[in-house]
Amino acid sequence: MTSPSDTASGIPGAASDPGSAAGGALGGLFGGPPAEPAAETPTEETAPEPFGLGTSPTRADALPKALGIYPYAADLWAEGLLWGAVLRSPHPHARIVSVDASGALALPGVHAVVTAADLPTDHEGRAAGAPHGPVIADRPVLAAETVRHQGEPIAAVAADHPDTARLAAAAIAVEYEVLEPVTDPEKSFHAAPLHPDGNLFRHLPLRFGDPEAVGEIVVEGLYQIGRQDPAPLGAEAGLAVPRPDGGVELHVASTDPHGDRDRAAACLGLEPDRVRLVVTGVPGATTDREDLSFLVTLALLALRTGRPVKMAFSREESFHAHTHRHPALLRYRHHADALGHLVKVEAQILLDGGAYADVSSEALAAAAAFSAGPYVVPHVFVDAWAVRTNNPPAGRMRGEGALHACFAYESQLDKLAAKLGVDPLEIRRRNAMATGDLMPTGQAVTCPAPVGALLDAVAAEPLPPLPVDEPDTEWLLPGGPGGAGDPAAVRRGIGYAVGMVHMLGAEGTDEVSTATVRISGEQATVICAAVDAGEGFDTLARQIVQEVLGVSDVWIAPVDTDQPAAGPTTRGRQTWVSGGAVERAAQMVRHQLLQPIAANFGMSPELLQIADGKITSYDGVLGMPVSEALEGKELWATAQCRPHPTEPLDDSGQGDAFVSIAFCAMRAVVDVDIELGAVRVVDVTVAQDVGRALNPRQIEARIEAGVTQGVGLALLEELHTEDGRLVNPSFTGYRLPTSLDTPEVRIAALLEERDVVASFGAKAVGAAPAVVAPAAVAAAVRAATGRPVTRLPVRPQDAVV
Secondary structure (H helix, E strand, O other): OOOHHHHHHOOOOOEOOOOOHHHHHHOOEOOOOOOOOOOOOOOOOOOOOOOOOOOOOOOOOHHHHHHOOOOEHHHOOOOOOEEEEEEEOOOOOEEEEEEEOHHHHOOOOEEEEEOHHHOOEOOOOOEOOOOEOOOOOOEOOOOOOEEOOOOOEEEEEEEOOHHHHHHHHHHOEEEEEEOOOOOOHHHHOOOOOOOOOOOEEEEEEEEEOOOOOOOOEEEEEEEEEOOOOOOOOOOOEEEEEEOOOOOEEEEEOOOOHHHHHHHHHHHHOOOHHHEEEEEOEOOOOOOOOOOHHHHHHHHHHHHHHOOOEEEEOOHHHHHHHOOEOOOEEEEEEEEEOOOOOEEEEEEEEEEEOOOOOOOHHHHHHHHHHOOOOOEOOOEEEEEEEEEOOOOOOEOOOOOOOHHHHHHHHHHHHHHHHHHHOOOHHHHHHHHEOOOOOEOOOOOEOOOOOOHHHHHHHHHHOOOOOOHHHOOOOOOOOOOOOOOOOOHHHEEEEEEEEEEEEEEEEEOOOOOOEEEEEEEEOOEEEEEEOOOOOOOOHHHHHHHHHHHHHOOOEEEEOOOEOOOOOOOOOOOOHHHHHHHHHHHHHHHHHHHHHHHHHHHHOOOOHHHEEEEOOEEEEOOOOOEEEHHHHHOOOEEEEEEEEOOOOOOOOOOOOOOOOEEEEEEEEEEEEEEEEOOOOEEEEEEEEEEEEOOOOOOHHHHHHHHHHHHHHHHHHHHOOOOOEEOOEEOOOOOOOOOOOOOOOOOEEEEEEEEOOOOOOOHHHOOOOOHHHHHHHHHHHHHHHHHHHOOOOOEEOOOHHHOOO
16 A cells, blocks of 8 residues: 655655654655664754754654645555545435435446435434534434535545546435524524424533623623634545454544544444544644544445555545534623723623534633633622534534633724723723632632733734835735725724633543653654654654753654554644653653663762763763663663543633643734725734743744734634535635735744643643634734724624725
8 A cells, every 4th residue: 555655755655754754755654663763963054953952953744745746635545546436415404205326326437426325324224323522422424314514525436536426416306394593693582493403503601700790881792703624734534444354544644542442433333442543734724624423334334345445535525524613692791890890790601503413511611710801800790501403513623712812802802992091901901800809600720821921922013014114115005916906994903802811632631641751772762652743743852852851863653543542633632742751751751761870870860860862960970871881782761641630611611721821912013904904914913821942943833823813703714604504615715814915923922930730831822823813913903994894704794994
C-alpha cells in the first residue's frame, strides 16, 4: 500500500512521521523510523538548530508541506482499490418510505450498496442506523426512518471508479414523505418532537448571588451570531482496508483515534480490537476531524466488498457532512453603580444545536459559565438552552460557547461605557478579574488571571498611523485597492475586548494521556497517540525530550490505536496532558541514566544536571558527554499524566467544572466606509496569558491563526440556510478572509505567569484569540460608526451611517 508521495520520494513504504524530519520529507506511510539525513556541519553561516523548551525550532513537517509531498488521507492508495460515495437527503426533514438500490446495483462496476439495514439493529430488532455521538448517541450513521437535516446520509456505494460510485449513489431511488422542518430555535420549544429524545438538549440555569440586587445604571441588548464553518484546508478523506480476522483498518485524519475507534466498532457491531485506526496527516482541524458516519460507512463498504475502499468528499459534500459553529441568540441586561462597577448580569442564551446533540451540552456550559466574562460580578443570573432543530448539526469549533458569550458581554461593556461617559478601556480595568476571584459558577480562579495587565499591555502599544500621516504610502481602502469608495467617507474606529476560555475537558471529564520514551544510543523515540492537528505537538514533544535527556535526535512515532490512548486533540489538552506524560516518561529515563553514574561518585542523581549535551555535577567534578553515558544502553519508560478532577455543574450552575482558564486581550483598529458599509481591519494588537512560552514562534503563529479565524466570523463567514437548506456550501459562496482581509497582528505581550498545576506551567493559546477577535472587531466598527453592531458577522447595512 503506497501513496503518490511515496512514489515521488522513490522510497515506497517509508515511515510517515509528521514529527520526524526524515519521515515527513520522504512522505512514506508505514514502517519504522527512517534513516536520518546527514546533518550539516554548523558554519558561521549555518547556525545550529535551537534546542529544548523555550526555543523555536523549525517544524519537522514544514518543508514537506511546503513542497507538497506531505502525505494526507486523500493521497492514499491500495491494490484493488474501490471508491465510495454517499447518497444524502435533499430534504431537511422527511420520513423515509422506501429505498430502492436496484438501479445502482445494475450499473457496471458497482460492487456494493449499504443502508441502515446493513448496520446492527436496536434492542427491539429494528434498523436504527447505529446511532452514535460524543456525548449522546442520537445521530444515525445512515438514516433509517427519518431524515432530520439536509445532507444526512441515507446510503453508500462502492465502485471501481469514483465517477461510477457517484453515479450509482444518484441512481438509488428513495421515496420520501416530506415533513415541515423546524428551523427557528425559539419555536423548537413548542414544536412536535423531532427525535425520540425530544427537542431540548440541555437547560442550564445559573444562579449566583442575590436575585434582588439592582444597579443605578442598566443597559440591555439582544445579540445574534451566525453559523460559521470550520472550513478546513482539506475535505474529509480516508481509506478502509479489510483484515483477515474479519476486522478493518481505517486510515483517516482523526484527532481522537481511540474515541473514534471505539465508537466506530460499536456502530459496526465489532469488538474494539477488531478495528485499527491509523492517523494520516490532518489537513486542518478544529477538534474532531472526521464525522463518525464517514468512518463507519467507509469501514462497512470495505467489510462488505472484502476490498480496500477510499472516499474523498467534494467541498460541497464536506459542508453538508461536518458540524459547524452554533448559531445563537443572547439577551443581556447589565447592572452597574454610578462609577461603572458591575453589580449584576442577567442573561438568556439560546444555542441552535441543529439536528443532533453532538457537543451542544458542553458548549452551553461554557457559554453559561463565562456569561459575565473575565470580570468581577457579585450577582449573575442566567438561563441557557441548547435545542434541536432541522438545521445543520452544530459541533466543536474554537472556543464554542465562550465565543458567543464574549461577543455579548463585551458589547454590553461598550454600551455601559457610553452611558457613563467612561473610556471603554477604563470600564474594563475597573471590573477586571484577578487570581482568587470567584466565577459565577462559584469556582475560585486559582490560576494566574492577569486581566488588568493584559489590558495595559495592549493599551501601551502605539496605534497604527493614519493615512494622512503617511501621504506617500498607498492607502488600502475598505473594499480593496481601487475600491469604489470615497476616502472622505472612511472613518477609523478603535475597539477593545478581553475574553476567557477553559482548557481541557470540563464537568467531570477524565483527562488522561500515556506516553513512552525510549532511547537507544543517541536516538530517542516518543510513542504517544496524541495527534498533531497542526498546532505543533510533535515539535513540542521533541523539545521536551531534548530538554530532559540532552539528546538532539528525537523521532516521533506515527499514531495509531495500537498505542495507549492519549485522548482528543482539543482545548490545548495535548500540551498539558500528553506533554506532561512525555515529560514524566523522559524524567524516568533520565533517572535510569543518571542513577548508576551518581552511584559511582557517591552522590544522589538529583545533584547531576544535563545541559548543552553534557552531564555535570553540582560541584563541577563530573563532566561527561551524554553520548558517552548512553553508549551501548537502551532505556525506556512509560508514564501517564492526569490533571486534577472536575465536577458537573449542579442544578444552579454551581461547581468546580474547569481545570484552568486562559485569558486574552485585544485592540482592533478598523477603517469603515460609512457610505458603503465596507470594513477593513487595519491592525489587531494582542496580549495573552500563556503561562510559559514553550515555543514562542509556534505561539505567535497560533495567535495569528486565531485572530484570522475571528476576523472571518466578525466580517465575512456565515453559512446561510433557507428553510434548513444550505444556500452557500462552497468557497465561492462562503467567504473566507484572504491576505487582503487579514490584518497586521502585533503581539504586545506574552505574559508568562506560570500556572502551577499545569505541565511546564503553560496554558493553551489557540482558542482565546479566536474567541476575542470577533468582539474586538465589532467594538471597533461600533466606535467608527456609532451603530450598535449587535450581530456577527457584521453586514454592510450594519456599518452604514
